[in-house]
Amino acid sequence: MSASEIILHHYDTSPFSEKVRLMLGVKGLAWRSVIQPVIMPKPDLIPLTGGYRRIPVMQIGADVYCDSQVIMAELERRHPKPALGGGSDWAVNLWADRLWFQASVAVIFAEMGDAVPKEFIADREKLSGRPFDVGAMKAAAPFMRQQWRAYAAWVEDGLAGDFLGGATPSLADVAAWMNVWWLGGAAPHVAAVLMEGLPRLQAWRDRLKTIGHGQRSEMKPSEALQAAMTSQPVDAGVCASDDPSGLKKGDAVVVQADDYGRDPVEGVLVNLTNDRVTLARECGELDVVHVHFPRAGYVLAKR
Numbered sequence: 008m009s010a011s012e013i014i015l016h017h018y019d020t021s022p023f024s025e026k027v028r029l030m031l032g033v034k035g036l037a038w039r040s041v042i043q044p045v046i047m048p049k050p051d052l053i054p055l056t057g058g059y060r061r062i063p064v065m066q067i068g069a070d071v072y073c074d075s076q077v078i079m080a081e082l083e084r085r086h087p088k089p090a091l092g093g094g095s096d097w098a099v100n101l102w103a104d105r106l107w108f109q110a111s112v113a114v115i116f117a118e119m120g121d122a123v124p125k126e127f128i129a130d131r132e133k134l135s136g137r138p139f140d141v142g143a144m145k146a147a148a149p150f151m152r153q154q155w156r157a158y159a160a161w162v163e164d165g166l167a168g169d170f171l172g173g174a175t176p177s178l179a180d181v182a183a184w185m186n187v188w189w190l191g192g193a194a195p196h197v198a199a200v201l202m203e204g205l206p207r208l209q210a211w212r213d214r215l216k217t218i219g220h221g222q223r224s225e226m227k228p229s230e231a232l233q234a235a236m237t238s239q240p241v242d243a244g245v246c247a248s249d250d251p252s253g254l255k256k257g258d259a260v261v262v263q264a265d266d267y268g269r270d271p272v273e274g275v276l277v278n279l280t281n282d283r284v285t286l287a288r289e290c291g292e293l294d295v296v297h298v299h300f301p302r303a304g305y306v307l308a309k310r
């Protein structure tokens with residue numbers, strides 16, 4: 008086990024994890040896979056994140072990256088070749104994560120919602136703070152299918168070359184892939200209808216499928232905790248002195264998602280840039296861990 012090993016906490020059916028797995032494939036990287044539970048409790052994940060429960064989480068030694076957005080940014084930073092870009096692709100990523108994903112949720116659970124175990128429903132109600140209402144999703148499905156189709160048609164239009172990024176895959180390709188992959192796996196008959204007459208999208212899907220996930224090997228959750236315990240965070244961090252929030256290095260802060268799964272994570276601010284916030288957390292037996300979040304989509308406040 009090396010301190011710079013990429014450890015991905017995920018589960019195979021997780022669409023947000025699939026983005027990261029594809030990116031690992033595009034970059035041809037070796038990584039360790041730690042399978043986490045689909046519902047709470049997650050006793051081997053929470054000590055690392057300080058309360059964040061969503062999946063995926065990436066860990067490299069004592070650095071813990073919460074949310075696929077900051078995970079992708081960190082993979083791009085540490086492994087810049089082949090380059091997947093950035094800039095406005097991040098806006099595409101947030102659209103695919105939110106608007107397109109919500110359409111996928113409604114379309115998929117309208118199909119399979121009746122077969123979902125009640126423990127899963129209870130867990131997701133707690134996560135979202137709203138009823139998991141299969142009846143409402145069925146009622147919304149015809150409208151949401153139209154939304155899904157309209158989004159898919161944007162990808163069709165954007166495919167002048169093999170990928171949205173041109174000749175090679177970009178962050179926008181990875182972001183859009185999640186929804187196409189999830190619907191294709193969970194409700195293939197609906198996916199076939201919604202992608203009918205979009206030949207470039209279909210060819211793009213088949214092209215992305217062949218990329219794979221890089222070199223994956225399994226790891227026990229206890230080994231991942233051990234990796235955090237025996238490592239130090241990679242750098243001390245830099246806080247921009249002119250951040251409009253007025254927050255400064257060393258402030259006691261709390262970070263939480265602004266959509267669902269809003270469990271607050273408390274720590275000491277060590278890094279603050281336009282796209283990232285990092286907290287230092289002293290976690291008892293885990294010593295000091297740096298927990299990284301994106302700025303976009305997260306609320307950061309002084310404690």
Ligand SMILES: N[C@@H](CCC(=O)N[C@@H](CS)C(=O)NCC(=O)O)C(=O)O
Pocket residue numbers: 020021022023024044045046047060061062063073074075076104134
């Ligand atoms: N914005 C987050 C969203 C992550 C997300 O919603 N993940 C789903 C799984 S794909 C989740 O955590 N569901 C609840 C759970 O697995 O406990 C990201 O980009 O990583």
